[in-house]
Amino acid sequence: MKRLDQVRHALAEHGAAEATGLTAQEASRLLQLDRSTVSRYLNHLVKVKEVEKLPGRPVRFRMVKSALTSLEEWVYSPQNHPGKTIGNSAEINEALAALLYPPKGLPLLLEGETGTGKTHLVEQVVQLARKQEKFSPSQPFVTFNCSEYAQNPELLMGQLFGIRKGAFTGAASDRTGLVERADGGILFLDEIHRLPPAGQETLFHLIDQGVYRRLGETELERTASIRLIGATTEKPDEVLLPTLLRRFAVKLTLPPLKQRKQHEREKLVDAFFIEEARQMALDIRLDSRCRQAFVQYPCPGNIGQLKGDVQHACAQAFLRHLHQPSPAVSIRREDLPASVASVWKSHADSPSPIAPLRSDKGEKTVYSELLRKERELSARGWSRDERIRELKLMANRYLKQGPLPGSQHCRLENHDLQKVLSHLPQPLLQGQREALESLIHSLAVEGEQANRPFPETESLQEKYQQSAQAVAKAITAKNIPLPKDAWKEIAHLLSAFSESDSAPSDGVPVLIVTHGESTASSIAQVANALLGDERIYAVDMPLHQPASVAHQRVSDRIQALHGGKGVLLLVDIGSLTTMGEDISREHGISVHTLSNVTLSMVIHAARKARTPGWDAKKLAHSVRERFPEPISSLVPAHPRLVVGVLCPQGEGALTTLHDWVKQNLTGKYKEIEIWTSEWNPDQSESYREILYQWQQSGNLLAVVGTHSPPETCSDIPFFSAWELLQAEGIQRWNEQINRNRG
Structure with a gap:
């Protein structure tokens, strides 16, 4: 739990019951934190109107009533949510009534945008029918998405109704269709409008008379008794034959998520988190701000996107849990997709436990696989940072390749x-x-x-x-x-x-080097998969990693790859070009560097590199001709001279320190700009990320702040506000600025 939340909960638990509240000293002793730190957070809570100051000496602090009310816990448990239904109960009841209507149900058609929960509704209705013992577990439930074969109408017809031997070239034997497999049960056809007119006509005869023919049959009529459910994202009267459309006795339209009532969306969020808790076989603690964000954020991908975003948050939190074990998996703000975090409320509520539904024995889930991988890497002696990086890659692959959308409305059906x-x-x-x-x-x-x-x-x-x-x-x-x-x-x-391919050769090695935990590896992985080999290599440069370590890693990789034709180095920003030049001088290897790397650039370079007659220099020239350097990066010009001012979040000292630096330190240097930012002391990466962004936009001369920087950021000269009040500090400042102004 972050320090601000610790202070908030201390007031709620110990100061709220008493009308007198708590003093900063009492809260400091209670939390075992420095008094000045506690005072800073208390004043921040006063500023955002979650806490009020009581008159008198010493000053006492007390939670305001509205903030205190929002801190009450709410609890989910499997007993309270047995197989929680998703969607409007009227929709479920109407669909269930159609499915169970005697003697063999009424054909049901569901209409709605992509992601509105049509498939999920069908699964729930079938599950409910079985639970009520109206539909036997032995009766088949067959689902099929007609879009999978939409580009080949013959194959689509054969998949659905079966194929007679010799019906077309390659049909070497009779093949059973889905209709036959669903006989006596339920057939759910998603994207039913993808059926060609002939297929719709055959389906009409099946519903109307209970007969059909396999593809290629002309005389033999087969019989089947099915309960049919269809679903479409299009307007039915525009894409279905009138004869087939009339046979659907019950038609339901599922509204997009934005048109559903708040209590329906709350049910969805609760059910999805319960499902993830079941998958993890662990409790999930959910800050009520987080729950409210999921209820309120814009979600154009509808229910599919909502579930994917919940999975995204849970996967990120589970990764942290693997390396910081606790009784429950806690969802934090940093775990949320950007679209969800954007509506995060300014007040905070306490985490609420969601009790898990235990997964079936032996069931594979993303969480069980992450846990297995963590144990495997640990046994192989991987460091903690290396394990975290690998597990993040694994989780990201799951989120991108899973059946539901990821953190954004980003997947096409x-x-x-x-x-x-x-x-x-x-x-x-x-x-x-x-x-x-x-x-x-x-x-x-x-x-x-x-x-x-x-x-x-x-x-x-x-x-x-x-x-x-x-x-x-x-x-x-x-x-x-x-x-x-x-x-x-x-x-x-x-x-x-x-472009036409020549005969492949050993080629020129292509090495990607980018900033970030896994950016280079991800690009290389996708490109290698698309090209069908492993000729593209990567070195990731985490922001917290010292430059000397990154240089050595890249140098080692280039030496290992060099086979006489040099190495093409593709980087994300122009400043890395000097690294390639340095390594080239150190080891006598021809290293040619191109910046602003993209997936298209990597694929183009790799395909050229595999053909005879290329070396690193020629390859770099060819790739740069195809992917010209942006004008802004061609002109080194005169970089902006920058002094950074960094203060912890919530201190309120940023503006004051900026003005003081401008008046006392940089006033005589008209060319020096002052850039300011807040950072989170609990996350050293946030400090490094700010410095990285500043370094890409200007020449960062020094940083001024109220707190010492993390150890990983020691390469940038730092001056504390206290030091600059001393004569020695001013002298060191002037020497630093004059030495680096150029």
Whole structure:
């Protein structure tokens, strides 16, 4: 628990019962924290109107009534939530009534946007029918998404109704269809509008007369008795034959999440967290601010996105739990996806335990796999930091590849993606559908808030540019935001894959080096998967890692990779280019560096590197021609001279210190700018991240602050406010500034 929360809960537990509240000294003794630290947090709580000061000496602090009320705990338990239903009870009852209507149910059609919970509603209704013993566990429940075969109507018909031997080339034997498997039970057809007219007609005869034929049969009629449920994201009267549409006696429209009432959304959030607790086989402690954020944040991906965001938060919290064991997994603000955290309330409530539903014996979940991996890495002697990094990669892969959307409304349904790719000429699509799907999903994950350069496209053929723009337009038409100019990366990918390949050779090693815990590894992993080999290598540079350690790691990797043709180094920012030059001088290896790396650039470089006749210098020149350096990075110009002022969050000293530095220290240096920021003392990474961002935008001369920096940030000169009040401090300051002004 963070210190601010500790102070808040101390007041709630010990000061609220007494009208007199607590003094700073009493709270300090109670929490075993420094008195000045406690006073700082108490004054912050007063400022945000969660705490009131009582008149008198010494000053006493007391929680205000509204904040105290919000601190009451609420508890979930399996007994209170047995198989909690999701959705409007009227919808569930109406669907259940259609399913159980004698003698063999009424055909049911569900309509609603992607992610509104159509599939989940069907599963709940079937589960409820079985629980009420109205539907036997021995009766089949078969589900099928028609969009999976939408591009091949014959195969779709065969999958649904079965195939007669010899019906088409490759049909070497009779094959049973889903209708036959569902005989006597329930058949759920998602995206039913994907059925071709002939398939809809056959389905109509099945519902109307109970007969059908396999694909390729002309005389033999087969019989089946099924309860049919269909679902569609389109308007039924526009995509279904009138004859079939009339046979659906019950039609339900599921509203998007934004149209549901608050209590319905609360039920959804509660049920999803209970399910994750069951998967973990651990309690989950949930701050009520967090719960309220999930209830209120904009969620354009509907129920699918909501569940994915809950899974995202739980996976992040579970990773922390593996390395900081506690009786329960606690969800914190930093675990939330950005879209959820954006509506975080300023007041805080106490965590509430969600009791877990135990998972079945031997059931594999993402949490059990993370736990298994943690034990495996620990047994192999991996350091704590290395284990955390590897587990984060594993969790991120799960979140991106899982069946539900991840932290943003970032995943396209299969049928939507097929619609998008239909904007491409078929020759461009041959052999690269998987690569395009992966790129599109990754761009959607970035979202429209992404702020990074994209490669220019002047050198590309017009057909690649036009096709990429059409794809991007089709994606945004699905209400899935993409970064500005994302189409350019799609165009480069199309171009890279469309070029003819020469015979592969050992080639030039391509090494990616970027800042962050796993950025380089993730790019290399995707590119290697798309190219079908392991010729792209990566070195990640965590922000907390000293520059000397990063330099040595990159140097070791380059020496290991060098095979006589040099090494192409792809980096995220221009400042890393000097690292390649230094290593080249140190070891006599031809290292050529390109900045502003993108997935398209990596794929283009790797494909060129595999063909004969290339060395690192030629390859770098070719890649740079295709991906020109942004103008801003070509001009070193005169970097901005910067002094940073950093204070802990909640101190209120930032403005005062900024003004003092400007008046007493930098006033005579008109070219020096003062940049300010707050940081979280409980998270040293936040300090390093601020310094990193400043260093990328200017020449950071020194940092002034009220608290000493973390040890990992010792490479930047630091001056404490107290030191600068002394003559020796001023002298050291002047020497530092004059030495580095250039």
